[in-house]
Structure formats: structure tokens, C-alpha cells
Amino acid sequence: MAAPLSSITDILFTDTKRTRFTTNTNTNTATTNSNPNPLKPKTLRKKFPIYCTTSKSTPEAASTTTKKNPSLSEQLTPLANKTLSTSIGIQPNVLSKPKSTWVNPTKPKRSVLSHQRQKRAPYSYTPQLRDFQLFAQKINECGNSDDEFSDMVKEIPHTLTRENALLVLNSLKPWPKTHMFLHWMRTQNLIPMETIFYNVTMKSLRFGRQFQLIEELAHQMFDDGIELDNITYSTIISCAKKCNLFDKAVYWFERMYKTGLMPDEVTYSAILDVYAKLGKVQEVINLYERGRATGWKPDPITFSVLGKMFGEAGDYDGIRYVLQEMKSIGVQPNLVVYNTLLEAMGKAGKPGFARSLFEEMIESGVEPNEKTLTAVIKIYGKARWSRDALELWERMKENGWPMDFILDMKQSEHTKPDSYSYTAMLNIYGSEGDVDSAMELFEEMSRLGIQLNVMGCTCLIQCLGKAMEFDDLVRVFDVAIERGVKPDDRLCGSLLSVLSLSQGSKDDEEKVLSCLRKANPKLVAFIQLIVDEETRFEAVKEEFKVIMSNASVEVRRPFCNCLIDICRNKDLQERAHELLYLGTLFGLYPGLHNKTNSEWCLDVRSLSVGAALTALEEWMWTLTKIVQREEALPEFFLAQTGTGVHKFAQGLNISFASHLKKLAAPFNPSEEKAGCFVATREDLIYWVRSKFSSAAVAT
DNA sequence: GATCGGATAC
Numbered sequence: 001m002a003a004p005l006s007s008i009t010d011i012l013f014t015d016t017k018r019t020r021f022t023t024n025t026n027t028n029t030a031t032t033n034s035n036p037n038p039l040k041p042k043t044l045r046k047k048f049p050i051y052c053t054t055s056k057s058t059p060e061a062a063s064t065t066t067k068k069n070p071s072l073s074e075q076l077t078p079l080a081n082k083t084l085s086t087s088i089g090i091q092p093n094v095l096s097k098p099k100s101t102w103v104n105p106t107k108p109k110r111s112v113l114s115h116q117r118q119k120r121a122p123y124s125y126t127p128q129l130r131d132f133q134l135f136a137q138k139i140n141e142c143g144n145s146d147d148e149f150s151d152m153v154k155e156i157p158h159t160l161t162r163e164n165a166l167l168v169l170n171s172l173k174p175w176p177k178t179h180m181f182l183h184w185m186r187t188q189n190l191i192p193m194e195t196i197f198y199n200v201t202m203k204s205l206r207f208g209r210q211f212q213l214i215e216e217l218a219h220q221m222f223d224d225g226i227e228l229d230n231i232t233y234s235t236i237i238s239c240a241k242k243c244n245l246f247d248k249a250v251y252w253f254e255r256m257y258k259t260g261l262m263p264d265e266v267t268y269s270a271i272l273d274v275y276a277k278l279g280k281v282q283e284v285i286n287l288y289e290r291g292r293a294t295g296w297k298p299d300p301i302t303f304s305v306l307g308k309m310f311g312e313a314g315d316y317d318g319i320r321y322v323l324q325e326m327k328s329i330g331v332q333p334n335l336v337v338y339n340t341l342l343e344a345m346g347k348a349g350k351p352g353f354a355r356s357l358f359e360e361m362i363e364s365g366v367e368p369n370e371k372t373l374t375a376v377i378k379i380y381g382k383a384r385w386s387r388d389a390l391e392l393w394e395r396m397k398e399n400g401w402p403m404d405f406i407l408d409m410k411q412s413e414h415t416k417p418d419s420y421s422y423t424a425m426l427n428i429y430g431s432e433g434d435v436d437s438a439m440e441l442f443e444e445m446s447r448l449g450i451q452l453n454v455m456g457c458t459c460l461i462q463c464l465g466k467a468m469e470f471d472d473l474v475r476v477f478d479v480a481i482e483r484g485v486k487p488d489d490r491l492c493g494s495l496l497s498v499l500s501l502s503q504g505s506k507d508d509e510e511k512v513l514s515c516l517r518k519a520n521p522k523l524v525a526f527i528q529l530i531v532d533e534e535t536r537f538e539a540v541k542e543e544f545k546v547i548m549s550n551a552s553v554e555v556r557r558p559f560c561n562c563l564i565d566i567c568r569n570k571d572l573q574e575r576a577h578e579l580l581y582l583g584t585l586f587g588l589y590p591g592l593h594n595k596t597n598s599e600w601c602l603d604v605r606s607l608s609v610g611a612a613l614t615a616l617e618e619w620m621w622t623l624t625k626i627v628q629r630e631e632a633l634p635e636f637f638l639a640q641t642g643t644g645v646h647k648f649a650q651g652l653n654i655s656f657a658s659h660l661k662k663l664a665a666p667f668n669p670s671e672e673k674a675g676c677f678v679a680t681r682e683d684l685i686y687w688v689r690s691k692f693s694s695a696a697v698a699t
Numbered sequence: 700g701a702t703c704g705g706a707t708a709c
Contacts, residue, residue: 123702133701170702199703207700234704241705270705304706339707346708371708378708423709 111294112287114262118230121196124163131157132164136171139181149180160190169200175208182217193224199231206239211248214239218252228259234267241274249274269302276309281318284309297329304340311344316353319344323357335366342375351383370402374424381424386431393428423456430459435467442476452480458491461515465498470508473498477515487519489555495519497558499527500565500610523547523559530567530575537578544582557588557606565610576614583611593619598635605642605675609655612641616656620665627688633681639667643675664691 126132135157142148158164165185172178182201186193198217205214214236221228233256240249253271256263263271268291275284288306291298303322310318319341326333333341338361345354358376361368368376373396380389395401422445429438438460445452452460457480464473477495481487495516502508517524526547529535548556560583567576583589592615594601602619604612616639626633639660641653653675660667666683670676 118704120703166702173700196703203703206704229703231704236704238705264704266705268705273706299705301706308707334706336707341707343708369707374708 111262111296112290113268113294113296114230114264115296117264117266126161126163126167128158128164129167132167133171136168139168139177140171140173144174144176146180149177149184153181153184160185160188162191162194165191165197166200169197169204172204175204175210175213178204179210179213193226195221195227195229195232198226199229199235202232202235202239206235206242209239209243211239211243211245215248228256228261230261230264230267233261233263234270237267237270237274241270241277246274246278250278265296265299265302269298269305272302273305273308276305276312279312281309281313281315298325298331300331300334300337303331303333304337307337307340307344311340311347314348316345316348316350319348319350332364333361333366335369335372338366339369339371339375342372342379346375346379346382351379351385354379355388368401373402377428378424381427381431384427384431386428389428390432422450423453423459426456426459426463430463433463433466435463435469435472438463439472446479452483452485454480454485454488454491457485457487458494461491461498462494465494465501465512468501468508470502470511474511474515477518481518489520489552492516492520492523492551493555493558493562496523496562496566500562500569500608522550527563527566530563530579531570531572533572533575540575540578541582544579545586548586548588556586557583558608560588561608561611564614565608568610568614573614573617576610577618580611580614580618589615596634599638600634600636601638601640603640604652604656605640607652609652612652612656613659616659616665617663620663623684624688624691627685628692633684635681637667637679637681637684638670639677641675641677 135155138155139149139152142152168181169178172181178201182197185191185197198221202214202217205211205217218228218232218236220226221232233252236252237249240246240252249271253263253267253274256267268287272284272287275287284306288298288302303326306322306325307319310316310322322341325331326337338357342354342357342361345351345357354376358368358372361372373392376392377389380386380392422441426438426441429435429441442452442460444450445456457476460476461473464470464476495512499509499512499516502512513524513527526543529543530540548559551559560579564576564579564583567573567579580589584592589606591603592607594603602615604615607615619639623633623637639656641656643653656677657669660677664687666679666687667677668679670678
């Protein structure tokens, strides 16, 4: 056996200190670097603000080269620092030759993992295969008691050989049988005990989540002098992981180092996953970089582990780092890696990049499976990209991709039907305005007892509101509340937007209000306050403040938009202007008005139709006053509505154009930029003058 | 879940 190596905790601890030291000594350089590498994961960026430092010049690195027998941690630390600076793309010329990072090339350093995967003995033929299969089957079928087992095992058909034993151990299914058979072999002493017998038994125990028994067997191996190999350790570690005993997983990994056994890439990636699940991102990166520094070429499974970790952290830079690493090492992502990275992109809130990655995956010939499609559909649904979602739906039909990713789950015994997939589908149908399909899903969920969550409920209500199906809307809302859905601000927001659509019918309006009253009575009281013409501005202002501070940040602007719409629908223009003013005052419309020397721009893209028209009136009014006072004006004026691709902005440019006409304002659609209306200073001045001269003539 | 180990959705 090799001499004991340093424990991995020592390595990590030493490295953390060193990392901090390196960071501190170079902070000045770091802060002056105006172009940080965009591919750095967050954790790297935090702890390693600079990447160009050569570790050779640090005192620690120098000292390690002079020592005769440097510890593993000492050998690896400078390498890790060095690799961090080269492998993530700041110096692409060094990227392809990690070996150049050796501090002392004449003396090869001990690696942190073995580059050779543990060899497996070839499967040997067993002449009595059939007999032993039957024997194993009988044991499988007998009871779990020791007595029954003892009786049964006596019927062993031939002499036990190594191959026969393996065959039986592999065929025994419930873990107690495998465990008992191994025990029997050990006490009978018919053949010498081997590592592989323990490994096979441990695999069976892992299936039954019997970590304690696995640990007992491992101790027994130590006691009996049976070598634990990489397969033993990776099985122990993965079982600990499966049982959520992460400290145990780390313990056995350290123990492996202490006994002098070098992990191979299977064990190594298993432990990376453990650290990732513990949220120890920095440690994972350190271990990964360390392995890389010694010439390790990680395989797709490792990248899947890294991708999942960065996804959990919502770390987009980290995800790009993984992609960049695979590219530079020349590892082609497989299905699982793509699935992991797509999921990660979703968690990092990058639907656009997820879409490109998905297209790249198809392009490279990797067939998507139901996990891929669920992830992508979910991302499109969340981003409200209904067009992309439906296009994907069509492609699934065309290519024969798994259409039944929901049905699959219904049929599976182990997986409960997925409320999340239903929500994603509700979102798609909802965004597309397909009420029938959305309601069909809703009824199906009720039939199958699938929990409707608040997001699904919000999608449905939006959809029903748009279709003016107020009775169904009330029914869905009541059922959702009954089944324990807690209305949140988004749900209130969608009720509010439905209310702003229900113009005309007092009856329908009352139906929506009854729902909103259950979800947020204060909001209903505020609506009543603002639609009362007698209410004074000061009172509105006070209550507005209360309502908005109580609402979560992301719904404040939609709330205000809807409230303005509601007022305009009731011809309460003055109140609408007050609300827009309050919204601006509370910072709900940043960037509504942008000024440069040559151009003033009104950007109403984040406003509802009513709010946009109110903003336009306000702007024209202000511009009129400026013209009348003969104050300085820029050469050009621009009003931006967007082209209406966003779901909430649909029709905004059309309504805006017709309102411009109504005001006879001098804005014309821009020929260069869709969704823009432009006017020159001359147009504007002419418009104000003619308006007032005609007014003067009229009076 | 035939053949001793590591990765993916809610």
C-alpha cells in the first residue's frame, strides 16, 4: 500500500487559506481590471478576482518546490491556482496544454485522482448457470428468517466456486438475501473471500438504502484484511448520498485517501456530487481544478454534476464555464448533460440561452427525451413564450419525440403525476388563449386528484378572463381556494387585470370582485376608493402607498397599470393621471422618459394600454407647455410602444396609434424602427401653434 | 435491476 496521503479536508482547508491570501495580495490589480472574465462562475469570481497572477511568484509556491516530500495539498495548491487562471479562458493560448502549469516539470507531482479507471475482470462462464439461477430464485422466494434461509441454502446444487458465488450474489434480489448469503459464504469458509463479493452485496444493500449494514461490511473488510477498492468506496459513498448522509460520504472519501488509495474518476465525480449537494461550490471547483491540473480529462458525468450545481445556485456564469470547459477539453455533451444544463439555464432565468442550447443539442444529433422536453416546455412556459412552446409541441409531433411526458408519469407506479408539468401546460394553453384545452386539463387534474398550484390557478384565471368566461373563472377560483391554494400577489394581479377587461357588465365585474375580495380585501377597498370621484388625491396617495408597500415588488407595476386601466374604463381620466403620477413617484416606471440632447423619448413598453395612453396625454400636455413657454427642445421626439410580441403589450402599438390620431398629434410610425412613433421639433411646434390658433379662432 | 461503482425534471 502507498503511504497515507493528506486528507481531503486538509487540502481544502489549506487551499481556502491560500486562496484568501492570494486574493488579498492582489486586490488592487483586481479592482482595476475593468474587463472581468464573463465565463467565471460566481464563486470563482468572488474568491479569485484575478486570473492572470502567476503562482510561481508567490512565496508558498516557491517553498513547495524546495521541499523534498511535499504533501499532496502542498503539491496541488499552486497548481490549482495556476489552472484557475488558464483553464477558464483568460489566456486561451495556455488552455490546451495544462501540463505547462507544472511548477517543476522534472519532478512529476502526485495526482489527486487516478486517470485509469479500475480494471474489471472479464465475466467468466459458469457451466452450471441454469442450476444456480434456479437456486437463487428459490432463495429469493423463501422467507426472510434465518431458519428458512439455512434450510434453503443447503440445497446448493454444486460446489461453490468464485463464479457461482458471483452469479448467486448478483441474482439475489431483496437485500436481506444477498446479505445473508454473503454472511453464509464467510462463515462456511468454502472459498477465499474477495473484494468483489462485498461489492456486489453492497450494491444490493444500497438498493435497500441500508447504509449502516454497508458500513458494517466495510469494517468487516478492514478486520479481515480484504482490500477495499474504488468500486467499494464509490458504492459506499453513493449509498451515503442516497441516504442523505453526506457527512458519511465525505468521511469515507477522506478515509480512502488516508489508506493511500487514489480515487479514480468514478469515485471522484461521486464525491464532487456530494460536495455539490452540500452546497460547497468552492470546494467542488477546487477539486475539479485540481484534477484538471494533473491532466485529468473529465467525462460527461462530471460535467453533469457541475452543471447541476451551478443550476441550483442560479449561476449563469458557472453554466457557461461548464460549457466552455467541455468545448476546450473536447467532450461532447450527451443527453443527460444537455438535460442538466437546460434545467440549469431555466433555474438561472436564461430562456434565450436555453433555447439556443436546445437547438444545438438537436443539431448535434442528440435525441431529446421526456426530461428534456419537460424542462424546455417549462422554461418557455415560465418565460411566457407561448409561440416557442407551441412550435416545440408541433416539432414533437413531427419528429415523434415523446409527446406523452405527462402520460408517462400517469402510468408509472413510482412517479406521481406531475403537478408541475400540468402547470407548464396550463401556462402554455393559457398564454395562447386556448380556454378549452386549459379547462380540459383543469378537469383532468380534478379527476386525477392532482394538486392545482397557485401558478396554474393564475394561468387559468388569466386565460378565462381574456375569454370573458366569468362563471368558469369564479368556479376555478373557488375550487382552488377549497383545495388549499393560497392566493398570492400574482394571482391578485391577474384578477385585477381581468377586472380591467370586464368593462360594461356590472354583473361580471362583481363576479371578479368577489374573488378578489377573498384574496385581497384591501385591494378591493382601494378600488372602491379610487373609483369614487369624491375621494381626494391625498387620500388616494396614502392608500396607494400602503397597497404598494404590501405588494411584492414584481407585481407593483402591473397593479398600477391595471388600476389605471380600470379608471379609464370608467372615464375617470383625472384619477388615471393621478395614479400614473403616483406610480412614477414610487419608482414603478423607471425609464419612462429618456432625454438626450438631440432626442426625447417616451418609452411605454412596460405600460398597459390605459397607462400608455395616460402617459401620452401627459407628455403632449407637458410638451405643449414647453412650446408655449418657448423653452429649449431637442430636434427629435420618439414614442416607443414595442411591436407587441410580449403578451401584455399586444395591441399596444395599435391603440397608441389610434390615440395619436385622436389627439391629432404629429407623430408618425418610424420607417426604420418598428414599434416607434417619431416627430420633429418643427412638427411639434406647428402642431401646438395651430391647435391654439384654431382654438383662438373658435372662441 | 442480468453481468462490481458515479450524473438529469417537480
